[in-house]
Amino acid sequence: xxxxxxxxxxxxxxxxxxxxxxxxxxxxxxxxxxxxxxxxxxxxxxxxxxxxxxxxxxxxxxxxxxxxxxxxxxxxxxxxxxxxxxxxxxxxxxxxxxxxxxxxxxxxxxxxxxxxxxxxxxxxxxxxxxxxxxxxxxxxxxxxxxxxxxxxxxxxxxxxxxxxxxxxxxxxxxxxxxxxxxxxxxxxxxxxxxxxxxxxxxxxxxxxxxxxxxxxxxxxxxxxxxxxxxxxxxxxxxxxxxxxxxxxxxxxxxxxxxxxxxxxxxxxxxxxxxxxxxxxxxxxxxxxxxxxxxxxxxxxxxxxxxxxxxxxxxxxxxxxxxxxxxxxxxxxxxxxxxxxxxxxxxxxxxxxxxxxxxxxxxxxxxxxxxxxxxxxxxxxxxxxxxxxxxx
Amino acid sequence: xxxxxxxxxxxxxxxxxxxxxxxxxxxxxxxxxxxxxxxxxxxxxxxxxxxxxxxxxxxxxxxxxxxxxxxxxxxxxxxxxxxxxxxxxxxxxxxxxxxxxxxxxxxxxxxxxxxxxxxxxxxxxxxxxxxxxxxxxxxxxxxxxxxxxxxxxxxxxxxxxxxxxxxxxxxxxxxxxxxxxxxxxxxxxxxxxxxxxxxxxxxxxxxxxxxxxxxxxxxxxxxxxxxxxxxxxxxxxxxxxxxxxxxxxxxxxxxxxxxxxxxxxxxxxxxxxxxxxxxxxxxxxxxxxxxxxxxxxxxxxxxxxxxxxxxxxxxxxxxxxxxxxxxxxxxxxxxxxxxxxxxxxxxxxxxxxxxxxxxxxxxxxxxxxxxxxxxxxxxxxxxxxxxxxxxxxxxxxxxxxxxxxxxxxxxxxxxxxxxxxxxxxxxxxxxxxxxxxxxxxxxxxxxxxxxxxxxxxxxxxxxxxxxxxxxxxxxxxxxxxxxxxxxxxxxxxxxxxxxxxxxxxxxxxxxxxxxxxxxxxxxxxxxxxxxxxxxxxxxxxxxxxxxxxxxxxxx
Numbered sequence: 001x002x003x004x005x006x007x008x009x010x011x012x013x014x015x016x017x018x019x020x021x022x023x024x025x026x027x028x029x030x031x032x033x034x035x036x037x038x039x040x041x042x043x044x045x046x047x048x049x050x051x052x053x054x055x056x057x058x059x060x061x062x063x064x065x066x067x068x069x070x071x072x073x074x075x076x077x078x079x080x081x082x083x084x085x086x087x088x089x090x091x092x093x094x095x096x097x098x099x100x101x102x103x104x105x106x107x108x109x110x111x112x113x114x115x116x117x118x119x120x121x122x123x124x125x126x127x128x129x130x131x132x133x134x135x136x137x138x139x140x141x142x143x144x145x146x147x148x149x150x151x152x153x154x155x156x157x158x159x160x161x162x163x164x165x166x167x168x169x170x171x172x173x174x175x176x177x178x179x180x181x182x183x184x185x186x187x188x189x190x191x192x193x194x195x196x197x198x199x200x201x202x203x204x205x206x207x208x209x210x211x212x213x214x215x216x217x218x219x220x221x222x223x224x225x226x227x228x229x230x231x232x233x234x235x236x237x238x239x240x241x242x243x244x245x246x247x248x249x250x251x252x253x254x255x256x257x258x259x260x261x262x263x264x265x266x267x268x269x270x271x272x273x274x275x276x277x278x279x280x281x282x283x284x285x286x287x288x289x290x291x292x293x294x295x296x297x298x299x300x301x302x303x304x305x306x307x308x309x310x311x312x313x314x315x316x317x318x319x320x321x322x323x324x325x326x327x328x329x330x331x332x333x334x335x336x337x338x339x340x341x342x343x344x345x346x347x348x349x350x351x352x353x354x355x356x357x358x359x360x361x362x363x364x365x366x367x368x369x370x371x372x373x374x375x376x377x378x379x380x381x382x383x384x385x386x387x388x389x390x391x
Numbered sequence: 392x393x394x395x396x397x398x399x400x401x402x403x404x405x406x407x408x409x410x411x412x413x414x415x416x417x418x419x420x421x422x423x424x425x426x427x428x429x430x431x432x433x434x435x436x437x438x439x440x441x442x443x444x445x446x447x448x449x450x451x452x453x454x455x456x457x458x459x460x461x462x463x464x465x466x467x468x469x470x471x472x473x474x475x476x477x478x479x480x481x482x483x484x485x486x487x488x489x490x491x492x493x494x495x496x497x498x499x500x501x502x503x504x505x506x507x508x509x510x511x512x513x514x515x516x517x518x519x520x521x522x523x524x525x526x527x528x529x530x531x532x533x534x535x536x537x538x539x540x541x542x543x544x545x546x547x548x549x550x551x552x553x554x555x556x557x558x559x560x561x562x563x564x565x566x567x568x569x570x571x572x573x574x575x576x577x578x579x580x581x582x583x584x585x586x587x588x589x590x591x592x593x594x595x596x597x598x599x600x601x602x603x604x605x606x607x608x609x610x611x612x613x614x615x616x617x618x619x620x621x622x623x624x625x626x627x628x629x630x631x632x633x634x635x636x637x638x639x640x641x642x643x644x645x646x647x648x649x650x651x652x653x654x655x656x657x658x659x660x661x662x663x664x665x666x667x668x669x670x671x672x673x674x675x676x677x678x679x680x681x682x683x684x685x686x687x688x689x690x691x692x693x694x695x696x697x698x699x700x701x702x703x704x705x706x707x708x709x710x711x712x713x714x715x716x717x718x719x720x721x722x723x724x725x726x727x728x729x730x731x732x733x734x735x736x737x738x739x740x741x742x743x744x745x746x747x748x749x750x751x752x753x754x755x756x757x758x759x760x761x762x763x764x765x766x767x768x769x770x771x772x773x774x775x776x777x778x779x780x781x782x783x784x785x786x787x788x789x790x791x792x793x794x795x796x797x798x799x800x801x802x803x804x805x806x807x808x809x810x811x812x813x814x815x816x817x818x819x820x821x822x823x824x825x826x827x828x829x830x831x832x833x834x835x836x837x838x839x840x841x842x843x844x845x846x847x848x849x850x851x852x853x854x855x856x857x858x859x860x861x862x863x864x865x866x867x868x869x870x871x872x873x874x875x876x877x878x879x880x881x882x883x884x885x886x887x888x889x890x891x892x893x894x895x896x897x898x899x900x901x902x903x904x905x906x907x908x909x910x911x912x913x914x915x916x917x918x919x920x921x922x923x924x925x926x927x928x929x930x931x932x933x934x935x936x937x938x939x940x941x942x943x944x945x946x
Contacts, residue, residue, distance in 0.1 A: 040455060060506050062644075078454035085418075086454055088468070108642075115642045116524060119634045123535030161418060162411030162468045211416060256831070366416040371466055 036314075039348075039355035041079030046344035049075060054341075066100065067093030072344065073154075080351060082160055083363075090164075091157035091379060099153070099378035107142075137179070144178030145171045148203065149376070155208060156375020163211035166372035167204070174203050190232060194224035197299055205307045213369035219306030224299060231295035235287035242283035251279040293328055294321035310364025318357040327353050406473030408432075410440065413466025423469065425479050430460075432469070441467065445483050513643060514661065521635040525628060530595070533631055534577045537595025540630070541581075544591065544599055549584040549751075551602060556582070556750030559743035563611075564598070567619050571680035573626040580618070584751045586865065592621040594630035602751045609693060614747065615684075615738035616691025619677035626676065629669040637662045686738050781922045785915030789922040800826045801923030803916065807909040808889070816840065821892065821911045823876055823920060827927045832876040836860060836867040836892050838909070843867065849894040853879060853913065854887035867892070883916040 053068030070093045077089035114135060121128040148171040155167040181196035198221035206217030254275050297319045304316040331346040408423040410432060421440055424431040430448060432440040443462040451459040457472040458480055471477055528536075551557075564580045567573070577596035588603040598621045600614075608614045624630065644658040678688035739747070781789035787805050802824040809815045819838035825831070836851070842865070843849055849860040849867045858875050860867035869875040879890060893908040 060502055061510050063502065063506060074452065078452045078459075081455075086452075086459070088451055088459065090451075112639060112642050115638045116635060119638060120528060120532070120536060122539045123532060125539070159466075159468075161416050162413040162466050163416055164466070213416075369416045371414050 035355060035358060036083050036360040037355040037358045038081040039079060039351045040081070041075055041348055041351060043345045043348035046072065046075060046348050047342055050344035051341065063097070066096035069093070069096060072347075076347060076351060077158065080355070083360075085161045088159040089157060090159050091154070095153075095157075095378050096380055099376075099380050102378060140179040140182055141175045143175075145175035146380075147178070148174035150380040151204065153376050153379030156372070157379070160210060162371075163369060164372045164375065166209040166211070166375065167207055168209065169203055169207040177203065191229075193232075194228045195221045197221070197224060197303075201303050201306070205303065209372060210309065210366065211369035211372050213310060213366055216308035217306055218308065219302055224302055227295055227298035227302075231291035234291040235284055238287035238290075239280070239284035242286070243280065247279050247283040251276050254279070289325075293325035296328070297321045297324040300324070304358065309360070310366045310369075312360050312362045312364040315359045315361065316357045317359060319353075323353070323357070404476050404479040406471065406476040408473070408476070409470040411468040411470075413468065421469075423471065423476060425476060425483065427483075430469075430480075446487075448480070448484070449487070450480075450484055517639060517643065518636055518665065521639050522632050524639075525632040525635040528631060530576070533628070534595035534597075537577070537593040537597040537630065540593040541597040541599055544593070545583055551582040551584050551751035553746070553750045553752070555743075555746035556748070559739055559747050560600075560750070562743070563615060563739055564618060564622065566684055567615065567622050567680050570683035571619065571622060571626060571676065573622045573680075578622075578625065582750050590617050590621050592624035592630055594628070594634070596625050598622065598625065605748050605750070610690065611738035611744040611747070612686055612690030613694045614690070614744075615686050616677065616681060616688060616694055619680040620673045620691060621677075622680065623673035623676035624669065627669070627672060629673065633665060633669060636665050640665075690738065781919075781926055783915075784918040784922065786912030787915040787919035789919040789926070791923070791926050798828055799927065800824060801927040803919040803923055805911045805913075805916070808912055819909055821890070823879070823916070823923075825923055825927055831873060833872045834869060834876040834879060835872070836909075837865065841907070843894045843907075847894040849892065851875070851890060851892050853890035854882040854885065856882070860892070879913070880916060880920055883913040887913055889913060 049068070049071050053065065053071065056064040057068060070089070070091055073089045073091070077087040080087045118128070118131065118135075121131050148167075148169065152167045152169075152171065155165040158165045177199055178196075181192065181199055184192040185196055198219060201219055202217055205215055208215045255272055298321075300319045301316050304314045304319075307314045327349060331349060334342045334345050334349075403424065403426050405422060405424040407420055410419040410421045412419070419434075419440070421432045421434060424433070425445070427445065429445055430443045432442070434440060441462075447463045449461050449463055451461050451468065453459070457470050458477045460469045460471065460480065461467065471480060560580055560582070564578065565575070568575055568578060574596070578598070579596060580598045580600065582600050582602055582605065585601045586603040586606075587601045588607050589601040590599065590604055592598050598618070600617070600621075604617065605614065608617070640658055640662055644661075674691070677691065681688045681690070738744075778793075779791045781791060781801070783789075786808075787803050789801070789803050791799050791801050793799055802822055804823075805821045806815055806817055807819050818840050820836070822833070822835045822837070824833040824835070826833075836849070843862055847862060849862070851858050851860055851869070856878065858869050858878075860869050882890075890911045890913055891908050892911070893906045895906055
């Protein structure tokens with residue numbers, strides 16, 4: 001590509017000085033900070049990689065997926081340029097495979113025992129219910145643990161100008177934090193969600209380091225309460241209004257119009273519940289479609305706006321509800337209409353969205369950043385088993 | 392270095408490049424000089440920064456037209472965008488690329504051998520392992536699991552237990568079990584009052600036969616065939632072994648493949664192959680049982696022939712049985728090979744077979760399924776009656792029925808006018824039902840005596856009008872049940888004496904096929920309907936002439 005790829009504004013042209021003036025000291029025009037992130041990857045290439053991975057994964061009974069994941073990530077990373085430096089994905093398929101083998105050896109027997117025990121315990125209803133509850137709780141906990149461990153691994157394999165990222169924080173503690181917020185979210189019918197979002201941000205960007213330089217996070221969940229309550233209230237109110245106007249009658253009519261023999265004694269309750277649940281979901285849909293993206297955009301702006309790096313502050317002023325709505329709806333349509341074949345396109349769309357909207361208010365001072373430790377030797381095995389994923 | 396430059400002077404290329412030292416974030420612009428042996432990096436002043444052997448150089452990526460290089464085992468990176476230097480570096484990478492390609496081919500060859508071998512080992516190795524786990528489960532534990540499974544299937548439905556029928560069923564099961572070496576401990580055969588045509592063997596000897604299967608079985612020998620098949624499942628503990636195999640299969644494949652959809656689908660297919668394997672084993676052993684008792688396996692064969700003939704979607708079809716007992720041509724052929732046509736013994740005396748068929752009550756098929764009125768007045772029930780008579784009005788009877796979870800419904804019912812010298816049969820009926828909760832008046836026709844085939848063109852005629860009925864779940868319904876109900880009542884009020892329900896037995900290629908006809912008197916209908924309207928405390932819309940015209944057109 002052009003020379004600007006190598007020497008963005010602020011870097012002295014080659015040959016002029018042995019030590020280039022770093023972009024960090026270059027003055028950034030006030031009022032119009034240049035986008036710090038650039039995306040020049042190809043959605044078509046990603047789809048091609050995805051299709052190839054799919055074929056090879058099936059042919060190898062699933063084993064190729066570790067190497068396929070690496071191929072996908074290498075393209076995604078290498079085509080994102082932060083302050084003129086391209087990201088590099090330094091993980092290997094072998095590391096993922098070994099991590100998976102480790103996890104299978106440790107967790108596999110437990111999962112097998114649990115899944116065999118479940119039908120056998122059907123003989124003792126009380127024990128079976130207790131077992132089921134314990135299983136759900138343990139699963140929620142371990143999904144959190146695995147997700148944070150996976151993020152630590154991916155951060156340690158992400159390089160920028162030769163420096164590794166490093167994500168601090170114990171996966172076990174994150175397991176408690178995330179499962180705690182999940183439980184609280186359920187208990188409060190979702191009202192506690194902003195606190196879960198804030199905890200997530202503190203545990204991801206808040207604990208992330210570029211080399212040894214920490215990214216800071218100074219957001220408080222309180223600021224998220226208003227947009228969340230507004231979205232929640234709008235969804236609830238519009239859902240309730242639609243239910244009162246049409247939903248209740250529609251559900252009643254559907255049940256009445258059912259062939260009388262479709263509802264038999266034993267299943268009448270279940271059939272009725274299903275009809276009501278579907279109609280209720282349909283009533284809530286318009287609210288979710290409007291309030292969901294508005295809330296997502298608010299959470300995105302809030303997360304970015306409270307993230308700091310080397311004395312500079314990020315922001316995402318252009319991430320509006322409408323732009324998030326288009327992004328999410330497009331992603332959903334692409335994935336669904338193609339039965340997942342075009343899913344990699346959504347990765348490209350997300351990267352382009354981030355690049356388009358992320359801003360940095362000044363050049364960060366990274367002069368104190370030094371190389372981080374190597375990080376975990378193998379990666380993501382547990383996350384792979386639990387179906388949790390870092391990206 | 393000087394020696395290398397002399398040896399191949401043309402190979403020396405020099406250009407500016409961006410250097411990251413892998414220790415801090417500030418980039419350096421250096422002069423990079425590539426010789427055949429090494430890549431030298433110097434500051435503009437000439438001070439050497441690094442010298443990397445060419446053989447230890449690795450291309451990290453080529454994004455945006457620049458080459459990103461790294462020496463092996465180092466965090467340092469060099470970004471080269473000068474076209475000449477890039478070309479020279481790419482050329483120097485050739486041996487390394489060839490080595491990488493060879494490594495990949497070796498990996499692919501290894502995978503081509505190991506992956507099928509591993510898959511095969513798992514496919515063949517897992518079932519015996521799962522069977523061993525299942526066999527280690529104590530018998531009383533297995534029975535508890537079976538009881539819980541059976542309870543889940545039974546749900547809120549009634550278990551039929553008319554003593555004579557149950558005794559005949561138990562005797563047949565005992566005879567087959569003794570002949571087949573099926574452990575008698577825990578063995579229990581029950582009939583579930585459910586129209587589905589199905590039978591199943593839960594772990595621990597719990598066999599459940601659905602009432603629909605008894606209705607559809609052509610003979611006691613067909614029932615014996617199905618029962619022997621289920622007892623073979625019990626003998627080989629297929630229930631528990633299947634649970635262990637499938638549960639483990641999904642964990643193993645899910646873990647190995649990380650939840651890949653394609654592989655999960657493959658796992659489902661493997662799971663089905665386990666089920667087919669069990670079905671074949673049960674067929675073969677069931678047929679042996681049948682031969683040992685002298686009954687012969689023709690019954691099961693006849694039953695499968697019925698499956699083939701009825702196919703999916705037929706009213707009250709055998710599809711339920713097919714979906715849980717995948718039948719294929721092989722399986723039927725295997726059974727035909729098993730069948731011995733020589734002088735088969737009876738499964739049970741005709742009287743006992745009648746008792747088994749009546750185990751859920753005599754009028755089981757004539758129930759008004761519209762309201763799930765399982766306590767039909769004619770049926771002998773041990774349970775508290777949920778029906779109440781409102782009286783008899785000439786040709787019609789009026790009843791109320793308590794529908795669980797819904798309230799009380801009312802219905803008027805008429806039986807066909809008997810032919811001279813015959814007794815009135817309660818096995819065929821015309822229903823007018825009213826359910827207050829949805830304010831609907833239904834009309835339907837049901838018969839237990841040679842019911843119309845699924846696609847039959849059924850016609851109801853009265854007072855010079857006619858309307859079409861369609862079979863749905865064992866009863867015949869009009870398109871607009873509300874309007875036809877009103878039209879029939881209006882006709883009765885006008886003094887029309889009779890309604891007929893008729894259909895063609897079969898589609899004949901030439902001429903009119905013989906029609907089966909049932910005649911119903913309409914005397915008393917208006918009064919019976921008034922009685923049920925009063926009982927259900929619901930003002931009925933008067934039968935307006937407009938709806939009459941809409942419902943019934945001239946024949």
